[in-house]
Amino acid sequence: MGFWEDRWAENKIGFHEGKPNSFLEAHHAVLAGAPRVLVPLCGKAEDLSWLAERGHKVVGVELVEDAVRAFFAEHQLEPVITVRGALVEYEAGAITIYAGDVFAATSDVIGQFDAVYDRAALVALPPDVRPRYAEHVRSLCLANARILQICFEYPEGHREGPPFSVSEYELRHLYPGAKITLLETRPDYRAPDDPLLKDNCYSLGL
Secondary structure (H helix, E strand, O other), X not given: OHHHHHHXXXXXXXXXXXXXXXXXXXXXXXXXXXXXXXXXXXXXXXXXHHHHHOOOEEEEEEOOHHHHHHHHHHOOOOOEEEEEOXXXXXXXXXXXEEEOOHHHOOHXXXXXXXXXXXXXXXXXXXXXXXXXXXXXXXXXXXXXXXXXXXXXXXXXXXXXXXXXXXXXHHHHHHOOOOEEEEEEEEEOOOOXXXXXXXXXXXXXXX
16 A cells, blocks of 8 residues: 555656546447446546546546545545545545545445446556456446456566556456457557557456
């Protein structure tokens, strides 16, 4: 927890794009028609507003409460704040963000979802935590839910995470039985001249 709090406190938030993610814009059809969309480890991403503008009820979960406060302040929204066990709920219109540990965000607290948009959660977690995370995400999903999954990929030893490299091979082991389709591959936006770094966008049907 301290690592991410320090990153926000020191404004070392290169993972914050400051605009809607281009994969989300290009492949929103994966999420289209989903009444409720979960965005785990959402930070203060512009993607939350972008999704809400397209008719989704958007629920984010973010470890660092300062990031949650910043989202609502920067969008000039006055949230209703409610303590829900280990989480703090911030709600304004179609957007709700829970501040706290993603594993405390159980279905009895935040409900279940028709779709998940994961741009920065899976790749933020070390290898030993990722299986638990994937199992937790599945527990929050309704039958036939869809996931729009963005992964960062690089050869072992090429750099240190986070963000960590997650291959399609690992993704298939994390979500056994899911229908996984690679939608698009691009050079990583943070290092477009490095051919060993790439961003992959997948759709998952659970």
